[in-house]
Amino acid sequence: MADMLLQIAGVLIFFAIVFGVARLVIGRTAIDRVVAIDMLTVVSIALIALYAHLSGRFVYIDVALVYGLLSFLAVLAIARFLEKGP
Amino acid sequence: MELTGSILVLTGAFFLFSAGLGLLRMPDTFTRIQAGTKASTLGNILVLAGLGFYHPDWALKLLVVAYFVLMTNPLSSHALSRAAHAIRTPMAPSTMVDALREEGDRQGNGDVS
Amino acid sequence: MKAASSLLAVLLFGAVFAGIVGGYGERESVSALAEQYLAMVPRELGAPNVVTGILITYRGFDTLGEVAVLFMVAAGVGVLLGGKDTTTASEPGREPRRPSELVGNGAEITLPLIFLFGAYVIKNGHLSAGGGFQGGAVVASGTMLLMLALPATKLNHGFLGVTESLAGVVYVGIGILGLVFAAGFLDSHILPLGEFGTLISAGAIPVISALLGVKVGAELSVIIDRFRN
Amino acid sequence: MNEQAPTDGKGIRGLPVLWLLLFILWLIVNASLATPILITGAVISFAIALIFARRSNVWHIAVTPRSAWHFLTYTSVFFTELVKANLNMLRYVYSPRIDIHPGIVRVRIRLKSPIGRLALSNSIALTPGSLVMDVRGETMFVHWLDVKTTDPDQATEMIVAPFEKHLEAVFG
Secondary structure, three states, X not given: OHHHHHHHHHXXXXXXXXXXXXXXXXXXXXXXXXXXXXXXXXXXXXXXXXHHHHHOOOOHHHHHHHHHHHHHXXXXXXXXXXXXXX | OHHHHHHHHHHHHHHHHHHHHHHHHOOOHHHHHHHHHHHHHHHHHHHHHHHHHHOHHHHHHHHHHXXXXXXXXXXXXXXXXXXXXXXXXXXXXXXXXXXXXXXXXXXXOOOOO | OHHHHHHHHHHHXXXXXXXXXXXXXXXXXXXXXXHHHHHHHHHHHOOOOHHHHHHHHHOHHHHHHHHHHHHXXXXXXXXXXXXXXXXXXXXXXXXXXXXOHHHHHHHHHHXXXXXXXXXXXXXXXXXXXXXXXXHHHHHHHHHHHHHXXXXXXXXXXXXXXXXXXXXXXXXXXXXXXXXXXXXOOOOHHHOOOEOXXXXXXXXXXXXXXXXXXHHHHHHHHHHHHHOOO | OOOOOOOOOOOOOOHHHHHHHHHHHHHHHHOOOXXXXXXXXXXXXXXXXXXXXXXXXXXXXXXXXXXXXXXHHHHHHHHHHHHHHHHHHHHHHHOOOOOOOOEEEEEEOOOOOHHHHHHHHHHHHOOOOEEEEEEEOOEEEEEEOOOOOOOHHHHHHHHOHHHHHHHHHHHO
C-alpha cells in the first residue's frame, strides 16, 4: 500500500517536471524561464530526498542541501543580471 | 507509520504537481511566480516530512533542508519578481492597480539609494 | 521558430539525460583493481572514503599539482583583471539599481549557515562524501552570495592571500614531514591512524583535506571577487 | 541595511545567539555527539559567529520567554496560513477559467529590525495570494493575486497584521 502511494507520488512529480519544462520551453519572457527553473529545483530537491529514501543512502540529503544552495545562488545571480538590463 | 509517511509524500507530490500546473496556466509572470513558489514550497516540505516518518533518524537533517527551502525560496521569488518589475515585464490585462509603478514614476525611476 | 528550436534543445537534452539515467544502475561487481583499492585504503590509510584516501595519499602529488594549477589561475586572473579597479569604478551613464534590502538581509542570515556547511563538507573529507575541493567550492559560493546580495562588501585580499599561501606552505611542509618521518612525500602516516571512522583518524588525511579546503576556498573567492567589476 | 544600522552595529551582541544556532546546526548535520566533533564544532561555529556577528546587526535578538512564546504562535499562524494559501491556490489552478484581478498594492510595516522584516516578507510571500515586490522604508509593495482593496490601511490590515503582531514581539 505504502509503496504504491510512493509510486503514484513519483508519477505526480514526473508530471510536475514535465509542466515545468513546458513552461521553460514556452517561456515568453526570460523571467518566466527562470521561474520555471526555480520551481524545477525545488521539485528536484524533493526528488533527491525521495531517491535518498529509495536507495537508503543518508548522504544524498547533503546533496539536496548543496543543490538548494547553488540554485538559490543561480536564481539570485540571474535576477541581478536581468535587473541591470541590456 | 509508513502509511502516514507515504500519504504525506503523496500530498506533497500533489502540491508539486499543482505548482507545475499553476506555472503553466497562470496568465502573467507575477502570478506564475506566486503559484510556483507557494505550492512548490509546501509540496517540498510535505515530501520531506513524509520521509521523516520513514526514517526518524533522518528527521533533524530533513528539518534543516526544509528550513533552508523555507528561507531561500521566497527570497529568490522576491528577487525574481523585483527584477521582472524593474524591466517592465507586461502584466495580465486583468491587473487592477500597480502602486509600485506609480511610486517609481513619481521618484523619477532613478531608484538610487 | 524560437519556441521550436528551444523545444528541440530541451528534447535533445532530455534524450541525453534519459540515456544516462536509463543506463544507470548501482554497480554490482567491481573490477580487480578497484577491489584491491577498496581493501587496501581502509586497512593502510584508515579512511572510509576511499576516493579521498587515494587522492590525498597515493595520488598526493597530482593533487598538489591541481592546487598549483588553481593557484596559477588565481594569479593569472589577478594579473589580467587586477589593474582595472580605478577605471571601472563609476560609469557616468546609468547608476546600477540598488540591491534589494530583503535579499541583503537574507544573505546575512544564510551566509553563516553556508560557511558552516562548507566547513562540514571539508571536515567530512575522509569519512563520507566531501573533501577539500568540494568544501572549498561551497565556501566560494558563499562568497559569491556575498558579492551578489551585498555588493558594498569589500573582500580583504591581503588576508585571503596570506591564508591561502599559509595553507599551501603547510601542505608542502606536511609533505616534507612525510618524507622525513614516513615512507615518502605526502605520506599520511606521520600521525597515528586512530580509530576507524572517527573524525580524528586516518593519519594526516583530515589535516591535508582541511588545508586543501581553506586554500581552494580562498583562491576561488579571490577569483570571483576579481571578476566582479 | 547599513544606513539604518544603529550606532552599535559593530558590536558583538548577536554573538551568543548565532554561536548557539550554528553549534546546534553543526550537531544536526553531523548527526553525532562524539567528542572531536563537539570540539571542532564549537571552534568553527565560534569563528564563523565572531565574523558575522561583527559584520551586521541582523543577529541582535533578545531571547526571552515572552518572545519564545510569540515565536511559537507566529509559527502556528504561519503554517495555517501556508496551508490556506495553497488550498486557495489550488482553487485558482484547477478552476476551468482563471478569474483573478491581480495588482500591486501598498502596505505599511512597523517592523524595524532586519531579521523581522525578512521574516515578515517571507511569510507574506508564502501566504494567500501575496508576494513582496519591494520595500522602501516603511512602505512595502505587495503583489496581490486578487485585489480586494487598494486602500493602504485596509490592505495592511488584511495582509500584514496577522504576522506583525507576533513578529514585533519577537524581533522588534
